[in-house]
Amino acid sequence: xxxxxxxxxxxxxxxxxxxxxxxxxxxxxxxxxxxxxxxxxxxxxxxxxxxxxxxxxxxxxxxxxxxxxxxxxxxxxxxxxxxxxxxxxxxxxxxxxxxxxxxxxxxxxxxxxxxx
Amino acid sequence: xxxxxxxxxxxxxxxxxxxxxxxxxxxxxxxxxxxxxxxxxxxxxxxxxxxxxxxxxxxxxxxxxxxxxxxxxxxxxxxxxxxxxxxxxxxxxxxxxxxxxxxxxxxxxxxxxx
Numbered sequence: 001x002x003x004x005x006x007x008x009x010x011x012x013x014x015x016x017x018x019x020x021x022x023x024x025x026x027x028x029x030x031x032x033x034x035x036x037x038x039x040x041x042x043x044x045x046x047x048x049x050x051x052x053x054x055x056x057x058x059x060x061x062x063x064x065x066x067x068x069x070x071x072x073x074x075x076x077x078x079x080x081x082x083x084x085x086x087x088x089x090x091x092x093x094x095x096x097x098x099x100x101x102x103x104x105x106x107x108x109x110x111x112x113x114x115x116x
Numbered sequence: 117x118x119x120x121x122x123x124x125x126x127x128x129x130x131x132x133x134x135x136x137x138x139x140x141x142x143x144x145x146x147x148x149x150x151x152x153x154x155x156x157x158x159x160x161x162x163x164x165x166x167x168x169x170x171x172x173x174x175x176x177x178x179x180x181x182x183x184x185x186x187x188x189x190x191x192x193x194x195x196x197x198x199x200x201x202x203x204x205x206x207x208x209x210x211x212x213x214x215x216x217x218x219x220x221x222x223x224x225x226x227x228x229x230x
Contacts, residue, residue: 004159006159032216034217034218041225042222042223043206043220043221043222043223044160044206044220045220046217046218046219049217091157093159093160095160095218097216103216104162104165105216105218107152107159107160107161108159109158109159110157110158110159112157
């Protein structure tokens with residue numbers, strides 16, 4: 001149980017286009033999901049906390065107009081990278097917080113974004 | 117604010133020898149601490165967690181970690197390394213706020229030599 005999926009696993013896009021990444025909790029409901037960014041050979045940096053039915057909370061330095069987050073249901077959060085540029089190329093990882101019985105985050109497999 | 121420091125960016129061991137990955141934490145309260153493993157281009161897998169119960173925590177794949185408050189440490193160990201243990205390991209602290217956000221250490225790349 002407690003599986004989180006991400007789609008797509010890899011995406012290549014042209015500079016200036018927008019890309020949407022989906023994060024789904026497959027077998028549990030998650031009122032809170034998190035989006036992380038990981039540069040090569042580096043650690044995960046929290047970008048934002050996504051709460052179902054309300055606005056996401058962004059970490060300092062993360063542009064909310066560039067990284068649009070929507071958490072429309074208890075099993076789905078989306079991250080849209082708007083007007084992508086090469087410097088947005090990164091590995092994006094989501095997690096979903098399971099709060100019944102245990103309090104733990106479960107991570108998706110990540111999405112590799114390459115902006116040409 | 118809480119933080120974790122992973123003292124070694126790279127650790128290399130021979131197969132069958134012990135593994136020690138070091139982690140020190142900083143927190144103004146009793147923390148929850150985790151170790152995650154990440155294989156190349158894969159998501160993170162939880163190895164073990166400490167949440168104020170027993171200070172010696174046993175995890176999956178033979179890993180364990182000991183919470184030492186006096187040393188503010190949470191080092192990860194395994195008696196005998198296997199080739200499949202080669203991966204990136206992250207020490208993580210969780211905040212006590214309502215969102216329960218995680219703060220990741222910088223990671224330790226473990227190489228296992230044949």
